[in-house]
Amino acid sequence: MVSGTTTWESYFSIEVHAPSLSTGNITINDTAGNGNGRLDPGETVVLTIPTENSGSAVSPTATGILTCSNQGLTIENASYEIGEIDAGESLNALFTVTADAGMIIGTPLELVYDAVAGEYSCQANYSIVVGLILEDFESNSFDSFDWEFGGNGNWTISTDAQEGLYSAKSAVISHNQVTSIYLETTVLADGELSFYKKVSSEGNWDYLRFYIDNTEMDSWSGTLGWSQETYNVTAGEHTFKWEYDKDGSVSSGSDCAWIDYIVFPPMATGALGTVSGTITDSATGLTIEGADIAGMTTSGVNGTYTFDMMPGTYSLTISHDDYYDYLAEDVLVEEGAVTTLDVALVPLPDLDPPTNPSAVLQDYNDVFVSWEPPGGAPVALWNQMDNPSTAGISAQDFETSYNQYDAMGADDFIVPAGETWSVFEIDILSFYSDGGGPCDLANVRFYADNGGTPGDLLHEFLDVAANPDETGNLFCTIPDTEFTEGTYWLSVQGRMDYGTGGQWYWTRQMAPAIESEFTTVYGNRNGFVSSKAAKHVTHNQRQGKLSIPNLSAVNEAYIQEPQENTSRSLLGYKIYRNGSVIYDSLDPLTVTYLDVALDAGVYEYEIVAVYDEGDSDPAPAVSATVLLPAPLNAAASMQGTNVFVTWSSPAEARDIDSYNVYRDGVLYSEEVSSTFFIDLATTAGATYIYNITTLYDGGWESEYSNDAEITITGAGGELIPLVTELEGNFPNPFNPTTTIKFGLNEPALVTLEVYNIRGEKVRTLVDSELEAKYHTVHWNGEDGSGKNVSSGVYFYKMKAGSYTSTKKMIMMK
Incomplete structure (x- = not known):
């Protein structure tokens, strides 16, 4: 609080309350199913996931979201509205899920649960198993599986159980003997085996x-x-085997071991059927190696595969990174029979990566990352000046009405044989006169060719935002529009508030007189060559110019490369820094990113193009090395009994926040904004070593500067401050005496006065002409009449020429 020249300060704390979300254990309710507490093939259950608010404030309305990466699990309600969660309260999210009847028993399902409440959220991962292939010996026998015994005695059923009533116990054997129980089986998919032992x-x-x-x-x-x-x-x-063995002497305890509640991975529990076949490329007919067959096996070098599984009817998914997934439904597997399943996979389109990536260091610890779109940056394909004409399309005539579309000139362009263009932006460099321009909207039309004149209307985009600049240039974005080989006509109408005599120019009868008044289309031309020896379409990319006459504006059409067998679109880009995503954008037109405030180190960047069909491979990696230089030329000199420490900023100093000063390896002064520091607390005869570090954007700190070493001798010139400044008092709080320090950079009449909290002057400490140097003044806690002042807050105010400063001190008895 400030009143005139008097300042009051008060300190207080604020307690902030906020929710904090967390999750608990997932539970399965299958009372509507078989009631065994598990999710079995073909069963519908309710999954319950608790969400707790361990914070100190009620949460916004919370929503639970459940996803599963496995095929074969249907989540009936992917989201569940939990509602507001009070502080300390836990509420459940309920999800109804169904496992396909053909799912293999023992298949692990990976679930991801997100709870979102406004700006607050939490996430948890859960794994549940479809059914259980379980041996818990509750049949009071070894008949549930094909158990075999070895060694010097057979295992027996015991009533000492971990779960239920029964377990398996090792046989009674003598010294130097063994007893084992084992099971030979076929594991159908990777998984886990667990058991309890005693x-x-x-x-x-x-x-x-x-x-x-x-x-x-x-x-x-x-x-x-x-x-x-x-x-x-x-x-x-x-083969899974449990064995108990004894050495040559001594017995202790019960001299045996027990096992119970064995959970097996997905495995055959009876007679099997066989599935086999060949995986091929639908485009080339060539075989495909490495295709995943429902997680059971992968195809070999000749595209063939075979595996055994339990009899039943299944839905099997065949997948490969380079192909669309194939879902084979109602695959019948019969005991002792071979089911042939040959599959031709459809290739994914080529997902071309970005081109020409670059990483350039800026301002010490920023990195400017840039790239060009897949296929390269657009280049000039179309230039009116290559083919000027005097044929009769005239300039815009004036209009006496307002908000009119006009100037509907059109001109032709040619898509070469074997090429397909996808146009999504038309940029028009134009100009206008009079009226209320520039144009704010435009109509864009494409026509078929009719023997050298515009024919049928093919595409029409009305009231397209023109995004004009002050000179009249238009920048129009339209939906992706494809053109195969042939001749077409383009027309653009601009809308402007035309006044009398107002004109917007984009066509002329002859070649324009000034360089800027012509039409140019920028983009890439891509020819496609189908390669029978490869799984994908390969590309022969070419670039060049295509001329269109008669237009006195510049039109830029940015071209996307189409793909065979797909309508894939470029959605945006991702940037990975040292393997982690730092940028994920759905803006395909942004091809730069500034990575700011980095610590020292080497950073590798990989840029990926994001398509509606998935992500491309990364462009070639680029890297930048961030160095955070220390200050230069650190030096220390004596001025009186004080030490004056100076240094130089690193070369081309940018993005530097401040400096830290270390004395004898200990942080001594933080966030110094200048390139000097005055140490007033020295001891005669002591030797000090000063080091300086640079603090960069982001709070990163450089290494030490060179050592600036000095021994305090008491000699040296008088230290003249660079600025006049009231530094403060020490100690503070104090009782009853404190010392006030200030510096003068030139001689001045100085007054230093003490005031109480009511603004009343208590005492004048200084009122005289003082020389330029550092000064100290002691106050013994007495007022002007020599009486001791009471405890409380006091203010001391210094005036020196035009300089005024007030600070606070506290007398505490």
């Missing part, structure tokens, strides 16, 4: 061991309660 044996001598394909995965000994183990298992033939 051990009571002679520690470090008698062991329970677990093997996959005779490779020991782990072992346990001593006294261990029930605990779970989990292992990754690949698709294929496997």
Whole structure:
């Protein structure tokens, strides 16, 4: 608060309340299904996901969103309105989902849950398994699977169970003997195997061991309660074995091991059927290597594949990165039979990457990233001056009415044989006279050729925003419009508030007299050559100029390259910096990005074109090295008993925020805005080393400058401040004495006065002519009559010539 020359300051704190969202464990409600608490093939269940607000304020209306990356799971309601969540409250989001009847038991489903409440959100990942291939020995036997036994005795059923009533227990054996239980099976897809185990044996001598394909995965000994183990298992033939072995002497505990609740990966539980076939390219007929067949296997070098699976009717998806997915529905797999499934995949269109990427360092720690569109930057294809004409299209006549469209001149252009153009922008450099121009809207029309004159109307875009500049130039964006080889006519009408005599020029009877008055179309021309030896269409890109006469404006048509078998469109770009996305835009016209406020280091940029069909491969990587130079020429000199430290800014200093000063390796003064620093707190005979660092945009700090070393001798010239300044008092708060420091850069009449919080003068400390140097004044807490002042807030005000400053101090008894 300021009143005249008096300033009051007050300090207070504000407590901010906000919601904070988090999620809990997912649960499955299948009471409407088979009630076993799992999601089984063909079953519809309700998934419940709690969302908690652990913050201190009610949340905005929250919405839960559930997605799944797996095929075969249908989410009936992808979003669920949770509503407002009070502080400390937890509300559930409910999602109804259905697993396809043909899904393989044991398939893991990956779910992503997002809770969004205004600007607040949280995300959680969940994994649930379709059905369970489970051995929990609750049949009180080993009949559920084809278990086999080995060693010196068969395992038995025990009532010491981790889950339910029963478990499997190792046989009673003697010293130097083993007993094992194992299962040979076919794992149908990559997955996990988990089980619970318990051990009571002679520690470090008698062991329970677990093997996959005779490779020991782990072992346990001593006294261990029930605990779970989990292992990754690949698709294929496997043997899972649990073995208990004893050494040559001593028995301890129960001298045995137990296993229970074994969850297997997707595997065959009975007689199998076989699916086999060949994957080919629909365009070339060539075989495709590496196609994924429903996660069961991949096609080999000759395009063939084969795998076994449980009998049933399935929906199988065949996919490859370079092709559209193929969904084979109602595939019947029968016991002991071979089902042939040959698939021809349709190639994805070529998704051309951006071209000519560049990364240029700016202002020390900014990087300017630029690129050109796929196919390269547009170039001049069309120039009126190549073919001027005196044929009779005249300039715009004046109009006495307003808001009129006119000047409907038209001229022809040719798309060469074998090429297809996609025009999405017409830029017209034009001019106008009188009237209320420039034009704010335009009509754009394309016509077929009719023997050298405009024929049938092909495309018409009315009231297109012209985005004019002050000289009359128009910039019109239209929807992508394709033209195959042939001759066409383009017409543009501009709308202007025409006054008497008003004209907008874009056509002439002869070649215009000034350079800017002609029509040019910019773009790329792309010819397409189908290659039978490749899976995709290859491109022969060419660039050049095409002339159109009679137009006294410049028209620019930016051309996109079409693709075979698709209507793909370029949507925008992504930029990856050192592997992470930093820019994701759906603006195909923006081809630059400024990456600002970077720390020192090497940064690699990869730019990807984003299409409606997916992302392209990245353009060739470009990199930039950010160096954050330290200050230069650090030096220290004596002025009296003070140290005057100076330095120079790094060359071409830009994006520098300030400097930090270190004394003897300890941060001494932060965010110094000048290139000098005065150390007033020195000790005679001491030696100090000063280093300076540069603080750059973003808060990044450079390395140390060179050492500036000095020993305090008490000698040296009087230090003259660069500016007149009231520095402050120390200590503050104080009792009863404090020291006030100020500096004068020239001799001046100085007054230094103390005021109380009511604005009443308490005492005059200085009222005299002082020389240019640093000064200190002590106040002992007494007023002008020699009485001690009471505790409280006081203000001291300094005047020196035109300089005035007031600061606050606190007397605290």
